[in-house]
Amino acid sequence: MNLLKIHSPKNSSNGISQLLLLVVLCCLSTVSSSAQQKSEGAPRPNVIIFLTDDLGYGDLASYGNPIIKTPNLDQFAKEGVRMLDMHSAATVCSPSRASILTGRNAYRSGYYAIAGFFGTTLQKYEVTLPQLLKEVGYETAFFGKWHLSKLESPTEVSVNDMGFDYSLATSVNAFQTGPKNPAKFMRNGQPTGVLEGWYVDIISNDAADWIATKRDDDKPFFMIIATNEPHTPIDPPTNFAQLYDGPEVIKKAEATKYGGYSRPDKDISAFQKEYYGTVTQMDDSFGRLMAFLEKEGLKDNTLVIFTSDNGPEVPVIFGESGGEWEDNSRDKSFGTPGELRGMKRFPYEGGHRVPGIARWPGHIPAGTVSDQLFNGTDFLPTIAKLAGARVPEDRPIDGTDAFGAFLNTDYERAIPPMWFFPVNYPHLPGISNMAMRYGDYVLIGNLGPTWEDFNKQMTDSKTKQVDWLKTSVPTTFELYNIKNDLAQTTDLAQTESDTLMMLIPKMQQLWLDIRDEGPWWGRLPN
Structure with missing residues (x-):
C-alpha cells in the first residue's frame, strides 16, 4: 500500500530526483522503525478500576452537584478525562459487575437480577478479564463488594476462582453490619472477622498494602476496588457529615432532582448530611490512594478509571396499591442523576449513565472532556488490548475496544449497547x-x-x-x-x-x- 507518492519537478534531472527520493524514503523508514520500536517497547499499564456503588451521574462537583464537595475527584478529572457519556453495563449491581469481568451483556450469563435471585451465580465457564491478564503476566487483586456469588458457599465460585490472585471481598455490601467495622469480609476465601474502620478505607488501605508489599514489582498489576459507598446503609465519620450540617444545605437540596420522582412526604432532611458526607468520605479515601500511587512512583504508568455500578437509588418505592413501600434505608438515599430521567433499575439514562473519570498521564491528555460513549462491557476488550491480552473468540463479546472514548475520538462498535431492567418490579411505576x-x-x-x-x-x-x-x-x-x-x-x-x-x-x-x-x-x- 502506497502511503506517500513523491512527484519530481519536470525540470529536475533524474539523478537529483532519485537522490531526493532516496533521502525521503530513508527518513520515512527511520521514522517508521522508531515508531514501531516505541509502540513495541511501550510499558503495559497497571490498571485500577475504582467502582462505587449507587453513585449518581449528578453526585460529584465536577458533574455539576452544587452541594457535595469532591476536591480529589475534581483534581483527578483535571489530570485526565471526564466522561459525559459513561455507562454501567446494567441498571443494578450484579449484572453491571458481571459485564465488567466478562465483556458480555450480563443477561448472557444469567444475571436477570442480582446474585442469588432464581439461583443466579457466576459460572466457571465464563472467561474473565483478570484471567486473560494473568495469561500475559499481570498480577491481579480484588477489594470490596463482589456480589456475583455467595462467597461463604462451598459450591459457588470464589473471587480467586475467577482470576484474582488476591482478594479481600464481601459477598454483598455492608447491610449486615453497616460500613463501620464490617464483619463479613473474606480474605482469599477465609473470613476475617470484624475489621476496624470504614468499608471504603479498609479496602483502599488493603489495596495500597498489596501494591507495596505483596505483589511482584516486576509485573504489571490489575485491580478492582469496589466500595460499599454511597449505597445504604450509610454511616460516615462525623467530620464528613458535619460539612453539610446547616440550613443552607437543606435549601440547596430542595432543588435536587430524582429522575422524575419526588421524595417521601416526611421530614428526612437530617439524613442529607450523612449521604453527602459519605460521598465526600469516599472522595477522601480515593484521594489518599492516588497520593499513594504518586509517592510509589506509579502514577505515570497506571491507568485509573473511576466510575459507578449503576445510577442512584430511588428515594421512594411504591406498593402495588400505589402507596409507599416502607423501606427506611431509602430515606438516606439522596443520590441524583442530575438532569437525566430515571434512577437505579430504570433503562432510561438515569439508571445507567454514570460518572466516569480516567487518568493515564502521557496517554490521556489532561483536562479532556469526552462525549464519546463508553459502556461497562467495554472494560474487557479495551484493557485486554492495552495489555496485549487476547479477547475470547468462542463466545459473543458485546463490548469493544473503546479507548478512543477516553481521548474523545471516534471508534468502531459492532454491537449496540443494550441495558435491561432485570425483572418485574411492580413497586416502580413507569419503568x-x-x-x-x-x-x-x-x-x-x-x-x-x-x-x-x-x-x-x-x-x-x-x-x-x-x-x-x-x-x-x-x-x-x-x-x-x-x-x-x-x-x-x-x-x-x-x-x-x-x-x-x-x-x-x-x-x-x-x-x-x-x-x-x-x-x-x-x-x-x-
Missing part, C-alpha cells in the same frame, strides 16, 4: 424493560406479553419471572434523540417512524440473541 443505543437515538422496549398478563396465565410456575423473560420479546416502544433530548422528555415514536421501524428489528434480534444464550434458571441445568 420499562430495556433500552438500546444506536447513534444519537435510544430505543426503549417493553416486553410482550406484559408481566401482568403472563402472571395470570402461569399461576402454577415457580419460576414465573424467568419464564416470562425467556419467552417474551419487546413489542411496544419509545424513541428518543439522546443528543437533543438528554432528559428523554419527547417520545419520537410517532414523528420519526422511519427511524423507529429501522431500530425495532435490531432491538428484537439482539434481545433474542442475548435472551436465548442465558440460562433458564429453575428449568435447565446450569
Whole structure:
C-alpha cells in the first residue's frame, strides 16, 4: 500500500530526483522503525478500576452537584478525562459487575437480577478479564463488594476462582453490619472477622498494602476496588457529615432532582448530611490512594478509571396499591442523576449513565472532556488490548475496544449497547424493560406479553419471572434523540417512524440473541 507518492519537478534531472527520493524514503523508514520500536517497547499499564456503588451521574462537583464537595475527584478529572457519556453495563449491581469481568451483556450469563435471585451465580465457564491478564503476566487483586456469588458457599465460585490472585471481598455490601467495622469480609476465601474502620478505607488501605508489599514489582498489576459507598446503609465519620450540617444545605437540596420522582412526604432532611458526607468520605479515601500511587512512583504508568455500578437509588418505592413501600434505608438515599430521567433499575439514562473519570498521564491528555460513549462491557476488550491480552473468540463479546472514548475520538462498535431492567418490579411505576443505543437515538422496549398478563396465565410456575423473560420479546416502544433530548422528555415514536421501524428489528434480534444464550434458571441445568 502506497502511503506517500513523491512527484519530481519536470525540470529536475533524474539523478537529483532519485537522490531526493532516496533521502525521503530513508527518513520515512527511520521514522517508521522508531515508531514501531516505541509502540513495541511501550510499558503495559497497571490498571485500577475504582467502582462505587449507587453513585449518581449528578453526585460529584465536577458533574455539576452544587452541594457535595469532591476536591480529589475534581483534581483527578483535571489530570485526565471526564466522561459525559459513561455507562454501567446494567441498571443494578450484579449484572453491571458481571459485564465488567466478562465483556458480555450480563443477561448472557444469567444475571436477570442480582446474585442469588432464581439461583443466579457466576459460572466457571465464563472467561474473565483478570484471567486473560494473568495469561500475559499481570498480577491481579480484588477489594470490596463482589456480589456475583455467595462467597461463604462451598459450591459457588470464589473471587480467586475467577482470576484474582488476591482478594479481600464481601459477598454483598455492608447491610449486615453497616460500613463501620464490617464483619463479613473474606480474605482469599477465609473470613476475617470484624475489621476496624470504614468499608471504603479498609479496602483502599488493603489495596495500597498489596501494591507495596505483596505483589511482584516486576509485573504489571490489575485491580478492582469496589466500595460499599454511597449505597445504604450509610454511616460516615462525623467530620464528613458535619460539612453539610446547616440550613443552607437543606435549601440547596430542595432543588435536587430524582429522575422524575419526588421524595417521601416526611421530614428526612437530617439524613442529607450523612449521604453527602459519605460521598465526600469516599472522595477522601480515593484521594489518599492516588497520593499513594504518586509517592510509589506509579502514577505515570497506571491507568485509573473511576466510575459507578449503576445510577442512584430511588428515594421512594411504591406498593402495588400505589402507596409507599416502607423501606427506611431509602430515606438516606439522596443520590441524583442530575438532569437525566430515571434512577437505579430504570433503562432510561438515569439508571445507567454514570460518572466516569480516567487518568493515564502521557496517554490521556489532561483536562479532556469526552462525549464519546463508553459502556461497562467495554472494560474487557479495551484493557485486554492495552495489555496485549487476547479477547475470547468462542463466545459473543458485546463490548469493544473503546479507548478512543477516553481521548474523545471516534471508534468502531459492532454491537449496540443494550441495558435491561432485570425483572418485574411492580413497586416502580413507569419503568420499562430495556433500552438500546444506536447513534444519537435510544430505543426503549417493553416486553410482550406484559408481566401482568403472563402472571395470570402461569399461576402454577415457580419460576414465573424467568419464564416470562425467556419467552417474551419487546413489542411496544419509545424513541428518543439522546443528543437533543438528554432528559428523554419527547417520545419520537410517532414523528420519526422511519427511524423507529429501522431500530425495532435490531432491538428484537439482539434481545433474542442475548435472551436465548442465558440460562433458564429453575428449568435447565446450569
